[in-house]
Amino acid sequence: MPPSSDSLANNTPPSLNLAGKKVLWVEDDKFLQNIISQKLNLVKANVLYAKEGQEALDLAKKESPDLIVLDILLPGIDGIEVLRQLKDNPATETIPVIMFSNVDDKARMEESQKLGAKAFFVKTSVNMDEIIIELSRALQK
């Protein structure tokens, strides 16, 4: 169903508000980054970007984001390995992580869950509003 032009960002219920939250988004596709940036700016989230795994790990240590959204297929180390290292590091182990990928094979989903990811989404299965809802949920847990 096509999105309604009435469901703008400022209609997001307060309990699901991301305003002021620091979100580290790990995504190597520039086009997707632009769109995410557009949407998260509308909800007044503070967005940091990393386009590859090591950059993500460094930023996570330095900035202590409230939430990390992690793609799996990344240049260099992949998202599963990034998740493993985040959870192995006391400085970053408590940061909630959502896996967000177009690769959804059973093995990787199970591995993500085992390593402590809060959720796993296939990019094509969610629209932008649903993404905001899921990010907010992950922060509330």
Added chain:
Amino acid sequence: MDAPNKTVIADFLSLLTERAADFFDKDRIFEIIHKEAFKDGFFGRRWEVRPDSPLLSDQEKLKELTGKLIALMASTMGEPTMEKYLEEIYTRVERRHTPLLANQSVLPLIPSGFLEKYRLSVLSKEDLQELLVQKTKANEELQEFDKRKTEFISVVAHQLRTPLSGLKWGFDVMVKGGYGPLTEEQKSFTAKAYTEIERMIRLVENMLSANKIEFNVYQLKLAPGDFIKTVEEAIDMNQGAAREKGVRIVYDKPVEALPSFSFDHDRVIDVVDNLIDNAVRYAKTNGEVRVGVGFSNGAVNCIIKDDGIGIPASEQKEIFTRFYRATNARSSDPNGNGLGLYIAKHLVEMHGGTIRFESVEGQGTTFFITLPIKQ
């Protein structure tokens, strides 16, 4: 070649030429097997090969001429009939001379492709081993091919998902004014583009699902849920398309609540959505689709009925086959990948349920789904 074998071969050739004589005159037969190979005169059997004929001492020549005669006969009567005649002749030779002699003497003369089922029994241990190795290798190659095909489909589908997510999110933000206000025309265009992208995403997801089902790697995510609500969601998803076509979706909500039970909500929505989508697609313009939900005999059931084109009787047994679309469906609507019902059937059966239909061409189709309640 020893005497008993020549007798066996002579007997076989006699029977074969006797059969050939039903289709060809003697001159035609003599062109292949010279008349001197046969006994003179027409007493006893008409066609009797002499056991002392020099032809029977030349295995290569014998094989060549037998092959020619069989080929001639097969070209007239067809290979299946030829196979039948050869089998009749062969079993007669077996009875007269023992199966072992028949195997050793006659089978080497028969062209490949005929009497194959008799050949294995006379293979030596070494031949059997060789055959086993060949078949194992062929099987491994097929498995490797299947594996690569699965990987290819997976890679293609995953690679398609990335640009599709970008397009979906981009149009999503655009239609909501995220890139500035749009004119009505732009909103309408963007909304249509979004619908088309969703359609393409569904196609990719269907391909991936069909792939997973084929290789038995599909996993359900079971959780307690509200089946009525799930069906209602699927109905909502199709209201837009129904309105465009003037089709009314009539919902027969159950009077009593259904027991809660565990099912894969997303997959069951896919199933019901697919059936309602089909019903709307093939319903008469300004027609009706009826959706009903109930509970009986320990199972929830869902009925989706339309008044549309129906499924031709001759094609009904194929309807759950992967990629199959009935001819009238294809001409009514060329868009469709033929995966929906294949996936629906597997998803329902993975829940331990059943799916069946009743259909009359030109009058409509009713699908019946049942899902057992497992606490």
